Amino acid sequence: xxxxxxxxxxxxxxxxxxxxxxxxxxxxxxxxxxxxxxxxxxxxxxxxxxxxxxxxxxxxxxxxxxxxxxxxxxxxxxxxxxxxxxxxxxxxxxxxxxxxxxxxxxxxxxxxxxxxxxxxxxxxxxxxxxxxxxxxxxxxxxxxxxxxxxxxxxxxxxxxxxxxxxxxxxxxxxxxxxxxxxxxxxxxxxxxxxxxxxxxxxxxxxxxxxxxxxxxxxxxxxxxxxxxxxxxxxxxxxxxxxxxxxxxxxxxxxxxxxxxxxxxxxxxxxxxxx
Amino acid sequence: xxxxxxxxxxxxxxxxxxxxxxxxxxxxxxxxxxxxxxxxxxxxxxxxxxxxxxxxxxxxxxxxxxxxxxxxxxxxxxxxxxxxxxxxxxxxxxxxxxxxxxxxxxxxxxxxxxxxxxxxxxxxxxxxxxxxxxxxxxxxxxxxxxxxxxxxxxxxxxxxxxxxxxxxxxxxxxxxxxxxxxxxxxxxxxxxxxxxxxxxxxxxxxxxxxxxxxxxxxxxxxxxxxxxxxxxxxxxxxxxxxxxxxxxxxxxxxxxxxxxxxxxxxxxxxxx
Numbered sequence: 195x196x197x198x199x200x201x202x203x204x205x206x207x208x209x210x211x212x213x214x215x216x217x218x219x220x221x222x223x224x225x226x227x228x229x230x231x232x233x234x235x236x237x238x239x240x241x242x243x244x245x246x247x248x249x250x251x252x253x254x255x256x257x258x259x260x261x262x263x264x265x266x267x268x269x270x271x272x273x274x275x276x277x278x279x280x281x282x283x284x285x286x287x288x289x290x291x292x293x294x295x296x297x298x299x300x301x302x303x304x305x306x307x308x309x310x311x312x313x314x315x316x317x318x319x320x321x322x323x324x325x326x327x328x329x330x331x332x333x334x335x336x337x338x339x340x341x342x343x344x345x346x347x348x349x350x351x352x353x354x355x356x357x358x359x360x361x362x363x364x365x366x367x368x369x370x371x372x373x374x375x376x377x378x379x380x381x382x383x384x385x386x387x388x389x390x391x392x393x394x395x396x397x398x399x400x401x402x403x404x405x406x407x408x409x410x411x412x413x414x415x416x417x418x419x420x421x422x423x424x425x426x427x428x429x430x431x432x433x434x435x436x437x438x439x440x441x442x443x444x445x446x447x448x449x450x451x452x453x454x455x456x457x458x459x460x461x462x463x464x465x466x467x468x
Numbered sequence: 469x470x471x472x473x474x475x476x477x478x479x480x481x482x483x484x485x486x487x488x489x490x491x492x493x494x495x496x497x498x499x500x501x502x503x504x505x506x507x508x509x510x511x512x513x514x515x516x517x518x519x520x521x522x523x524x525x526x527x528x529x530x531x532x533x534x535x536x537x538x539x540x541x542x543x544x545x546x547x548x549x550x551x552x553x554x555x556x557x558x559x560x561x562x563x564x565x566x567x568x569x570x571x572x573x574x575x576x577x578x579x580x581x582x583x584x585x586x587x588x589x590x591x592x593x594x595x596x597x598x599x600x601x602x603x604x605x606x607x608x609x610x611x612x613x614x615x616x617x618x619x620x621x622x623x624x625x626x627x628x629x630x631x632x633x634x635x636x637x638x639x640x641x642x643x644x645x646x647x648x649x650x651x652x653x654x655x656x657x658x659x660x661x662x663x664x665x666x667x668x669x670x671x672x673x674x675x676x677x678x679x680x681x682x683x684x685x686x687x688x689x690x691x692x693x694x695x696x697x698x699x700x701x702x703x704x705x706x707x708x709x710x711x712x713x714x715x716x717x718x719x720x721x722x723x724x725x726x727x728x729x730x731x732x733x734x735x736x737x738x739x740x
Contacts, residue, residue, distance in 0.1 A: 220647040223647035227654070237664045244519055250512050254514070291562065
């Protein structure tokens, strides 16, 4: 069974790669896209700099290296988006292209198909991250120290936990048949609330309370703490345990929601409606 | 031609109303989109607003909230226009309905005019909703004349939709909407000073900014809304918007006609 699942995942990756490289403009652009998001924030930071230093930013975070802060946020945020879009949007594309029913007729569970759809997205995001890091370092300069392996180990449980979230988003797409808005808003809100591009200590109290309840916040915070030595919300080890707990619970709950939604859609017969 | 455009308008309205969740993003985006920039600006200002004086030196104001809200609203308008023009033709290619629409004995540009009418209506509602929400959530103050701000938006329409026509042609060539939208809106984000004063850009980038009509729309709106500028103060921007609108509309028509002839010759209209 596992072998069959792996074969299916491999087939999905190959298909996604084929579609991706069929549109070379898209493929080239994906490499440079993060620069377009980072450049405006760089210029925003310039407009606040005193003698080339982000003094005000240091008061909140303990570091003046705003660019490193942003690059790390953008890298982690890239992985969050890859999972959410890779899983949620794939269903909508299949609905539009009229192939979702035939895919569901294969003896491969939906969750395996969704994992397959997310993997190519993650591969491209990883390439993106490397390219972004290099280009931003070249253009704007930043320093992230030498504890990269430790940061990667912290990132892994967070990435796995995101699959649970991805399953939940995919279930929502199946029920509402409206992928763009759901994924766009969830992704954006998650990034804002978990502090992708700013320390959450700037948030008003009511919103900060929500941020502190999101495990992703501790992912961003821990990785920045490791790489930049910035002030963390909780001790690093506690943040790591929160991420591991999030991984176990998130995947379990997301999976249960997806299975129930899949059954509901099959019963109602509205799989391909859009 | 107008009948065709009106039919497209009606169809787009029908599709939009078929998905009743459309109003949720319209309510949510104006509030949440600027938040990332606003909180970043707050973090950059420092706990005691240490760095805010530096921002004031460049932007002429310490009120970065109003400054950014104006920029992000125009950005969201352009973004929505780009998605409408980029994805409408593309979705029809994917669904296989583009060729049947193209066979209708109407000028093909009426398809784009129909999309434009639909988009203008949606954008108008969006801008009104945004201003109301800004008042509620961000204490947005309108110092200048709201009618003058409305005039700036009206004068910007030909430039915005001319750009949309060029964009629709590009998407038909490249057969890829997403990356094209990301590229054009990315250029706007960097060069038009959506969230920061253009004074921080290197000279060569500022020169490019001068050629983008939206830079002038944003500048004029900021001066009217935040500083209470009157018509005489922004006449340079108004002239630039009128001239660039005429140029972009003409370019848009030429690009669309050329592209439709090309895809018919090569038989690639429905390819995606």
